[in-house]
Amino acid sequence: xxxxxxxxxxxxxxxxxxxxxxxxxxxxxxxxxxxxxxxxxxxxxxxxxxxxxxxxxxxxxxxxxxxxxxxxxxxxxxxxxxxxxxxxxxxxxxxxxxxxxxxxxxxxxxxxxxxxxxxxxxxxxxxxxxxxxxxxxxxxxxxxxxxxxxxxxxxxxxxxxxxxxxxxxxxxxxxxxxxxxxxxxxxxxxxxxxxxxxxxxxxxxxxxxxxxxxxxxxxxxxxxxxxxxxxxxxxxxxxxxxxxxxxxxxxxxxxxxxxxxxxxxxxxxxxxxxxxxxxxxxxxxxxxxxxxxxxxxxxxxxxxxxxxxxxxxxxxxxxxxxxxxxxxxxxxxxxxxxxxxxxxxxxxxxxxxxxxxxxxxxxxxxxxxxxxxxxxxxxxxxxxxxxxxxxxxxxxxxxxxxxxxxxxxxxxxxxxxxxxxxxxxxxxxxxxxxxxxxxxxxxxxxxxxxxxxxxxxxxxxxxxxxxxxxxxxxxxxxxxxxxxxxxxxxxxxxxxxxxxxxxxxxxxxxxxxxxxxxxxxxxxxxxxxxxxxxxxxxxxxxxxxxxxxxxxxxxxxxxxxxxxxxxxxxxxxxx
Amino acid sequence: xxxxxxxxxxxxxxxxxxxxxxxxxxxxxxxxxxxxxxxxxxxxxxxxxxxxxxxxxxxxxxxxxxxxxxxxxxxxxxxxxxxxxxxxx
Numbered sequence: 001x002x003x004x005x006x007x008x009x010x011x012x013x014x015x016x017x018x019x020x021x022x023x024x025x026x027x028x029x030x031x032x033x034x035x036x037x038x039x040x041x042x043x044x045x046x047x048x049x050x051x052x053x054x055x056x057x058x059x060x061x062x063x064x065x066x067x068x069x070x071x072x073x074x075x076x077x078x079x080x081x082x083x084x085x086x087x088x089x090x091x092x093x094x095x096x097x098x099x100x101x102x103x104x105x106x107x108x109x110x111x112x113x114x115x116x117x118x119x120x121x122x123x124x125x126x127x128x129x130x131x132x133x134x135x136x137x138x139x140x141x142x143x144x145x146x147x148x149x150x151x152x153x154x155x156x157x158x159x160x161x162x163x164x165x166x167x168x169x170x171x172x173x174x175x176x177x178x179x180x181x182x183x184x185x186x187x188x189x190x191x192x193x194x195x196x197x198x199x200x201x202x203x204x205x206x207x208x209x210x211x212x213x214x215x216x217x218x219x220x221x222x223x224x225x226x227x228x229x230x231x232x233x234x235x236x237x238x239x240x241x242x243x244x245x246x247x248x249x250x251x252x253x254x255x256x257x258x259x260x261x262x263x264x265x266x267x268x269x270x271x272x273x274x275x276x277x278x279x280x281x282x283x284x285x286x287x288x289x290x291x292x293x294x295x296x297x298x299x300x301x302x303x304x305x306x307x308x309x310x311x312x313x314x315x316x317x318x319x320x321x322x323x324x325x326x327x328x329x330x331x332x333x334x335x336x337x338x339x340x341x342x343x344x345x346x347x348x349x350x351x352x353x354x355x356x357x358x359x360x361x362x363x364x365x366x367x368x369x370x371x372x373x374x375x376x377x378x379x380x381x382x383x384x385x386x387x388x389x390x391x392x393x394x395x396x397x398x399x400x401x402x403x404x405x406x407x408x409x410x411x412x413x414x415x416x417x418x419x420x421x422x423x424x425x426x427x428x429x430x431x432x433x434x435x436x437x438x439x440x441x442x443x444x445x446x447x448x449x450x451x452x453x454x455x456x457x458x459x460x461x462x463x464x465x466x467x468x469x470x471x472x473x474x475x476x477x478x479x480x481x482x483x484x485x486x487x488x489x490x491x492x493x494x495x496x497x498x499x500x501x502x503x504x505x506x507x508x509x510x511x512x513x514x515x516x517x518x519x520x521x522x523x524x525x526x527x528x529x530x531x532x533x534x535x536x537x538x539x540x541x542x543x544x545x546x547x548x549x550x551x552x553x554x555x556x557x558x559x560x561x562x563x564x565x566x567x568x569x570x571x572x573x574x575x
Numbered sequence: 576x577x578x579x580x581x582x583x584x585x586x587x588x589x590x591x592x593x594x595x596x597x598x599x600x601x602x603x604x605x606x607x608x609x610x611x612x613x614x615x616x617x618x619x620x621x622x623x624x625x626x627x628x629x630x631x632x633x634x635x636x637x638x639x640x641x642x643x644x645x646x647x648x649x650x651x652x653x654x655x656x657x658x659x660x661x662x663x664x
Contacts, residue, residue: 081622082623085621085622085623085624086618086620086621086624087617087618087621087622087623087624087627088621088623090618090621114623117623117626117627118623118626121626121627121629122629126590126591126626133623307591307592308592308662345590345591345592346587346590346592347587348587
């Protein structure tokens, strides 16, 4: 049987492997009355299980810390704090004593109540802890039942792990060499998906009930970039996948030779190849892959992984560290891009029908000048430690640029009065991600030093398709000629105005489109670190004149499919 | 047994961080510390307990302490809540 399943692309890469179902061991919890004389023994049984669970979680925490780092390990701190909480285990002990019920039953009961309580709280962060306490409760019940849990450490290398859903504690226990992961539920932003991307394991989530058609030991091709699974592929499909995997590996290895070369076309046109980073933890990888600067430093981590609005000093330290790490090379720092789709534990965003068309990014910042100015002051103070470029997200009109620059000037004056040195020549620019900004690029260009095209949002706004929504995800395609035309228009306007134009969306790292992007007039491309050497290599084979012709030709095509076909045919011919 | 009622002034109520600060200060004392609000009563040494009250800005909470150091515990915990549990109020 040859069958295809589709889901959400959660972690990129292609894999070929044999399926292993990870079934949560179902423990049927039976309610049993105990005699008063058995209470002590029953509480002791619970105490032992709690102790054992704490040991297991400690171990998970250590493994996670070594493999992924401290931040990711923090989740297990929460698990441990539940085990130490008197309302949790204490309540179980009370019920064993007072209700004369068995430990397994009261554990399941109390866990369920706590999970329900947490999920009803108004705070998103606390609601999310509901899944954590269920994870802990399941571990306890399993230990009490004496049943053997599915042992992930026995999963053979080369396996594709299939599950209803994977928790972070599941994911981290999988041994090295897992080929891919596929789940019925889950989202691209879930913990398991984030871990998969960090570990470099292809993953598809949200496949739905169709996943049940996979049995243990089926052969699967998993394409984590396209969100596609082929069940029991025929020999030629397998061969093709094996070749794709080998090619990808070889391409990356060969490209690493280009990491430390200056990015340049065959005919000597210099293009800057930068990396996107989401925090300090990405700096090392970006430098190792030869990033010539940072084209997009997302500052949201400072806000999301925090318990309070980040202070000026906290931000200053982070910005300074990145600027220093890139020793004088450009670092484009994007100011806060947050809104109703995100939750911060220390504030309440107004609930919005449609947060992506709502009060977010620069709109939120301009309406909250205190929060915005804290960030701007931190940026200005850090400016003396490197080549800082400040970028405002989601700009749609001139007034927003002027208002943001006005606040920036205010901060500059304040700092001058406080005798704090700020660099004179800080470049100030905007992200072009709203179609209106692309259409009006010639006007906006008069007010800024640079523009960077954010293709992820530009695509979703232009095509009115949310790529996280399975039903319309196929409509989302960054190489749709409509998107390419807006990119062309933006590049033309910027180049005519004599300002820098770059790209920091995922399209910038799509090596099949590098020639098109070069021809459209982009001067800087910023992508995830691993693609930096690959794009540098690709650029070294390209020349301006043919690139201009390719770009001109694709703008006349009718749909994304034609663009891809055209680019692919050109790619094989131009080496 | 000692008890006192105070007003919570934290802008976002007793969310994760102030709640855990409260639990930490309650856990320093040998006495039993109970938090009462909206007709519910919970163990103030339990983060799950405190969070389950979902206390918002402007809510009244009653702290009840019982044990050898109940007076000192009450004074300190009341002061901690009034000073914002690590947040500016």
